[in-house]
Amino acid sequence: MKFKAIVADIDGTITCEKRELHLGAMKKIRSLKIPVVLATGNTLCYARTASRLIGLEGAVIAENGGAVTVRFDLQGTFEESLEECEKAYSFLSEYFKLTKLDPLYRKTEIALRRDFDLEKARALLKTQSLDIEMVDTKYAIHLKSTKINKGVGLQKLAGMMGLEAEDFVAIGDSENDVEMFEASGFGIAVANGDEKIKEAANYVTDASFGDGTVEAIEFLESNGWI
Structure with a gap:
């Protein structure tokens, strides 16, 4: 088993607990000889900036799969889903x-501050004929299309890179990473991840946050998988 690329969530996965980039994880990522894609529920400009600061090529999945781009010098592609999100909002x-x-x-979803009753809101939203769901990433509540997720984004971006989604190892910590794990060839959850992502994972690290990502990469290297 040999994988050709890695796709990693940002917040909670390659960061420290307070959301600073984890320097050990950055050093480990930069040492790799295969492409590393960042995947986030955050905006495209945020993802691109993080990729640039880490020293990567700019291939990112943003807004939970709604926005993707393969390089810094190319325009991003966006799903047309914001209008229905606005109706839900x-x-x-x-x-x-x-x-x-x-x-x-x-451009493709709405992110909300986590200061309201999510379960009540989900129940109310189910009374409407909208293809919109609410996802809690632990940093924001996302109103997003049910047809868009990080797995869909990974499949789209993999094709742009001349790869298959199964060629990727996915590393993440949150429920919005589940579909990315399902689309990828192998999923690794860091120890601080929620129960949904741990259940979807092929491997769960002992270490948390960026330390967990370092452990994940070292696990892959020790098995000769990257």
């Missing part, structure tokens, strides 16, 4: 005081 705003995060930069 308007409906839920009748019941909750919602705060949008980064509204000027998000």
Whole structure:
């Protein structure tokens, strides 16, 4: 078994607990001879900046799969899903005081501050005929299309790179990484990950956050898989 690339979540996976980039994980990632793609629920500009600071080529999956780009010098591609997200937002705003995060930069979904009753909001949303779901990444609540996820984004980006999604090892920590694990050839959850991602993982690290990513890569290297 040999993998050709790695796709890694950012916050909670290659960061420290307070969201700073983990220097050990950065050093380990830069030592690799295979492509490393960043995948995040955050905006495309955030993902591109993180990729640049790490020293990667700029291949990123952003907005939970809604936005992807393969290099810094290429425009991103965006799914047309924001309009229906806005309908869901308007409906839920009748019941909750919602705060949008980064509204000027998000093109395919709506991110909300985590200060309302998520389960009640999910139940209310189910009464509407909208293909929208709510995902908690532990950093924000995302109103997103049910047809878009990091797995879909990985399949799209892999094709742009001349690869298959199964050629990737996925590393993550949150429920929004589950579909990415399912699409990839092998999924590794860091120890601070939630139960959903650990259940989807092929391997769970003993270490948390960026230390977990270092452990994950060393595990792959020790098996000769990368």
